[in-house]
Amino acid sequence: MGLIRSIKKDFNTMTWVLIPVAIAINVVVGEIVVLLRLPVYLDSIGTVLVAVICGPWAGALTGLLSNLIWGALIDPNALPWFPVALFIGFVAGWCGRFGLFKSWWKVIIAGILIALTSAVVSTPIAVYLYGGITASGSSFITAFLMQTGHDIISSVLSTNFLVEPVDKITTAMLAYAIIQGLSIRYISRFPRAENVEVGKKGNTTTQIIIAIVVAAILVVVAATVLVTMLAG
Amino acid sequence: MRNKLSFYIDRPSPLHRLNPLTKLAVTFAFIIIAFSAPWYWTSAVLFVCAIIPIAFAGKIGKEFIRAGINLMLPLFAFLFVMQSLFHPGGDTVLFHFWFLSVKAESISFAFLTTMRILVMVSSFLLVLLSTHPSYLMNDLTQRGMPSTLSYIVTSTLQIIPQMQNKAGTIVDAQRSRGLNTEGNLGQRIKALLPLIGPLVFGSLVDVEERAVALEARAFNAARKKTSLHEIPDTTWENVLRWVCLILVVVSIGSNIWLS
Numbered sequence: 001m002g003l004i005r006s007i008k009k010d011f012n013t014m015t016w017v018l019i020p021v022a023i024a025i026n027v028v029v030g031e032i033v034v035l036l037r038l039p040v041y042l043d044s045i046g047t048v049l050v051a052v053i054c055g056p057w058a059g060a061l062t063g064l065l066s067n068l069i070w071g072a073l074i075d076p077n078a079l080p081w082f083p084v085a086l087f088i089g090f091v092a093g094w095c096g097r098f099g100l101f102k103s104w105w106k107v108i109i110a111g112i113l114i115a116l117t118s119a120v121v122s123t124p125i126a127v128y129l130y131g132g133i134t135a136s137g138s139s140f141i142t143a144f145l146m147q148t149g150h151d152i153i154s155s156v157l158s159t160n161f162l163v164e165p166v167d168k169i170t171t172a173m174l175a176y177a178i179i180q181g182l183s184i185r186y187i188s189r190f191p192r193a194e195n196v197e198v199g200k201k202g203n204t205t206t207q208i209i210i211a212i213v214v215a216a217i218l219v220v221v222a223a224t225v226l227v228t229m230l231a232g
Numbered sequence: 233m234r235n236k237l238s239f240y241i242d243r244p245s246p247l248h249r250l251n252p253l254t255k256l257a258v259t260f261a262f263i264i265i266a267f268s269a270p271w272y273w274t275s276a277v278l279f280v281c282a283i284i285p286i287a288f289a290g291k292i293g294k295e296f297i298r299a300g301i302n303l304m305l306p307l308f309a310f311l312f313v314m315q316s317l318f319h320p321g322g323d324t325v326l327f328h329f330w331f332l333s334v335k336a337e338s339i340s341f342a343f344l345t346t347m348r349i350l351v352m353v354s355s356f357l358l359v360l361l362s363t364h365p366s367y368l369m370n371d372l373t374q375r376g377m378p379s380t381l382s383y384i385v386t387s388t389l390q391i392i393p394q395m396q397n398k399a400g401t402i403v404d405a406q407r408s409r410g411l412n413t414e415g416n417l418g419q420r421i422k423a424l425l426p427l428i429g430p431l432v433f434g435s436l437v438d439v440e441e442r443a444v445a446l447e448a449r450a451f452n453a454a455r456k457k458t459s460l461h462e463i464p465d466t467t468w469e470n471v472l473r474w475v476c477l478i479l480v481v482v483s484i485g486s487n488i489w490l491s
Binding site for chain 1: 239307349360388431
């Protein structure tokens with residue numbers, strides 16, 4: 001009974017109306033990122049947003065439908081990855097429940113947790129459906145690891161651990177920045193408004209700048225690790 | 233940014249007239265058989281002898297091939313080259329190239345994977361080309377799927393084009409105010425927030441109003457909702473769906489039995 005009540009709590013009319021908008025945010029922000037040629041995807045900001053203010057079940061549903069709709073409208077190649085999107089929403093929701101979306105440095109932890117989940121869930125899909133090499137550019141790292149004698153699973157997994165954090169931490173940060181920009185009155189209409197503290201301290205601009213700096217540092221770190229790996 | 237949303241092509245054909253659930257069942261049967269059947273050539277045969285004829289029977293052959301080439305050719309070229317070069321194992325070396333070597337086993341593995349993905353993506357493509365998303369939702373709702381889910385899907389289909397237009401306007405507006413969207417990486421990262429900020433907040437504002445409007449129209453009512461369109465379903469389609477299920481079970485079973 002606890003489970004059903006927990007699921008039901010996530011969904012009120014505001015949730016049902018927010019989910020389509022969140023999916024559209026995923027799609028359109030994803031397109032803007034492609035337009036700007038940034039080295040990230042940022043295609044789950046809406047999912048994380050729903051997960052935090054509506055709960056893990058709503059987040060999982062948003063991720064799932066977002067992926068299915070992405071596959072149906074833009075690229076059917078996205079369809080087999082639906083479990084990844086689903087778990088991103090689910091884990092982001094639990095991060096919200098445990099208070100990880102209350103200040104910007106906790107959001108980084110949430111981003112890392114989401115990234116780890118996404119890496120673990122996408123590995124079996126990449127291995128069993130695609131034999132390890134997928135359409136993304138990071139497959140060169142996988143190929144390199146496979147060539148240097150690692151087996152497929154560990155190559156794919158370490159590639160994902162290398163690539164995912166940058167994307168998912170930035171995603172979580174942007175979702176946090178969006179939540180900080182909303183009014184208390186607005187957020188309080190969603191089922192899990194208690195997951196966030198709006199307008200507590202500091203202003204949004206500083207936090208966004210910090211977020212960008214952190215993301216930039218992570219890009220540099222990931223690049224350094226990559227270079228050392230290629231050299232060693 | 234993107235002119236045409238959804239792959240759907242409206243055209244009278246036997247494939248278009250099929251019940252959406254039948255098409256989904258056949259699609260999933262194709263995919264599971266392609267990935268589970270023990271015979272090496274299964275997916276290639278499925279593609280040539282089933283998927284391509286179905287596309288032409290559905291009068292969407294031309295669009296099917298065009299969309300297939302656009303979506304899959306670059307991916308497959310990449311997959312095939314990468315896998316034949318890097319797939320570990322195998323010792324029948326065909327030729328050397330710099331420090332890389334191409335092995336017969338890698339080539340056969342690459343062929344298997346690309347054929348399976350081809351079956352997967354192209355059979356989804358068949359459904360998407362011949363079925364309007366809201367038609368599919370309508371059918372699933374009549375079969376007992378919660379109507380809130382079909383609300384999400386159909387309203388997303390309406391919101392995305394609106395938001396794409398809005399995004400286009402915002403990109404133009406910010407560019408005309410001097411925002412650099414084509415500079416170096418730093419400048420492009422800086423351009424991200426001024427673009428997505430107005431877009432996201434603008435679209436979140438509408439949410440509250442829409443929720444009130446829906447509540448006023450008994451969105452949460454627990455009674456069964458009636459539908460304007462009845463979607464036809466025939467006995468033989470029902471039989472066909474059961475046949476699909478049996479084929480899938482046989483395919484998975486033979487995979488387990490033979491391994």
